[in-house]
Every structure is written in structure tokens, then in C-alpha cells.
Amino acid sequence: MINVSLKDKVVIVTGAAKGIGRAIALKMAEAECTGLVVNDLKIDEHAESLKKEAEAYGAEVLLVAGDMSNEEAVKKMIDAAVDKWGRLDVMVNNAGISKSNDLFGTTASDWDLVININMRSAFLGTKYAAAYMKDHGGGAIVNMGSIAGITGGNTSPDYGASKAGIIALTKYAAKFLAPYGIRVNALAPGTIYTDMIKRNFENLSDEAREKRLSAIPMGRMGDPDEVATAALFFASDLSSFITGDSLMITGGRNT
Numbered sequence: 001m002i003n004v005s006l007k008d009k010v011v012i013v014t015g016a017a018k019g020i021g022r023a024i025a026l027k028m029a030e031a032e033c034t035g036l037v038v039n040d041l042k043i044d045e046h047a048e049s050l051k052k053e054a055e056a057y058g059a060e061v062l063l064v065a066g067d068m069s070n071e072e073a074v075k076k077m078i079d080a081a082v083d084k085w086g087r088l089d090v091m092v093n094n095a096g097i098s099k100s101n102d103l104f105g106t107t108a109s110d111w112d113l114v115i116n117i118n119m120r121s122a123f124l125g126t127k128y129a130a131a132y133m134k135d136h137g138g139g140a141i142v143n144m145g146s147i148a149g150i151t152g153g154n155t156s157p158d159y160g161a162s163k164a165g166i167i168a169l170t171k172y173a174a175k176f177l178a179p180y181g182i183r184v185n186a187l188a189p190g191t192i193y194t195d196m197i198k199r200n201f202e203n204l205s206d207e208a209r210e211k212r213l214s215a216i217p218m219g220r221m222g223d224p225d226e227v228a229t230a231a232l233f234f235a236s237d238l239s240s241f242i243t244g245d246s247l248m249i250t251g252g253r254n255t
């Protein structure tokens, strides 16, 4: 029998009220996780409705507001999960932002903001989840990279750099944490239809938009659920001998 069940497991997904994070959180609930922490900057109607949907699968859900680039907020969230369920098995560091300014349009403060939020949140989430997991039977950490972290991307210099940093962090942490039974992998999605992409596309000319779409060999954007399935693969025992990997989910796009 193929085992993709997360029964008895506790999972945290950051930046999960909307978009890819939401799809990942629901996928973990569908895979029967026992406890699910849904984090986002604020707990709004999106987070509340996600809680209801996840509970319908039988998961117990904790909503935790917090900026994942803030060290105290990350520690507090992990403590809340451990206090409630006495364990933490899967940490999905999904929270992230993007800007769509090109090299000349990117200011130093844009750079600092994108690098800070994206890389710092993955670093802090990895560090503090692993600090707990290493003394409690191991676990799986899934970091949100991007195809832009492999190719440099085509829109802005800061975003691809931040995601390349996350992929390097993933490779380092995979080696460092393997002796503790902790696997660390990254997802590298291409263009996935979420608010982030809608916002980016708003700033593009029709021609640039067409160029972005025609660069996808499968001829369409991805659905958040298609990324969530890959997250479940890395979170579950199906990937028991895979660590330090970055999985492209791009419909064939490699530019």
C-alpha cells in the first residue's frame, strides 16, 4: 500500500491564508494531518474560511498571525504548535513576497525588503523547526523556492536572488540536518495562478505578458494545487530518501 497519510503528524504552513500556501495547508489536511498551524500576517476571513475547510477533513487547526521574518514571531508560532499537540513533524516555509521592478527600477530598499522577508523567513523557519525536530524524532522541512532561484527569473533582480538563497539554504540544511532524521527540500514553481502573479501581470505590457506565457511549454499557468501535491510528496514518507532537492513545478519552463 502506498502511504501518503500524515496521520498523527503536526504541520505548520506559513503565509497560508491565500494562494499556494492555502492549497498546501488544505492538501496536508486532506492527507489527514492531526494538527495544522495556518500562519499569515493577519488572521482575516481567508484564514478563517481555510480553517473551516481544513477542519472538514478532520484536522485540528490553529490560526497564528505573525510576520515570519520576525524571529520572536517564528519562535512563538512553533512553541504554540508544540504546546498544543506536543510535536512538530512538517514545516512548510511558504511565506514570501515579490516585486516586479527591473534592475534599474529596483531600489535598495526594495532589495532589502524582498531579500529580508523571503530569505530570513525561510532561515528562521528552518532553524527553529529543526531545533525542535532534532530532539523529537526528526521531520520534514519544505522551503518555497522558485524557478527564478534557478534561472535568475525574468522580472526583478531581488526576487530570483532571494529564491536562489533559499535553495542554497535548503542544500546546506539538508546536509547539516540529515544525521538528525530531518529532510529539507525546496519547491521551485514556475508561473502559478495566484494573487502574486495577478499583481505582477498587472504591471506588464500585453506583449510582455504574452512572452511570459509562451515561455511555458505546457501552454498554461500552474494551479496552486499542483504545487501542493509536490509539497505533500516532500512532507511524506514517499520522499524518504530525498533531501537537499529543488523540484521544478513549471510546466516545462526552464528559463
Ligand SMILES: NC(=O)c1ccc[n+]([C@@H]2O[C@H](COP(=O)([O-])OP(=O)(O)OC[C@H]3O[C@@H](n4cnc5c(N)ncnc54)[C@H](O)[C@@H]3O)[C@@H](O)[C@H]2O)c1
Binding pocket: 014, 015, 016, 017, 018, 019, 020, 021, 039, 040, 041, 042, 066, 067, 068, 069, 094, 095, 096, 097, 098, 117, 121, 144, 145, 146, 147, 188, 189, 190, 191, 192, 193, 194, 195, 196, 197
Ligand atoms: N505564484 C507563483 O507563480 C509563484 C512561483 C514561484 C514561487 N512562488 C512562491 O510561493 C509562495 C506563495 O506565493 P503565492 O503566489 O501564493 O503568493 P500570495 O501573495 O498569493 O500569497 C502569499 C501569502 O504570504 C503571506 N505573507 C507575505 N509575507 C509574509 C510574512 N512576512 N509572514 C507571513 N506571511 C506572509 C501573504 O499575506 C499571503 O497570504 C511565495 O514564497 C512565492 O514567492 C510563487
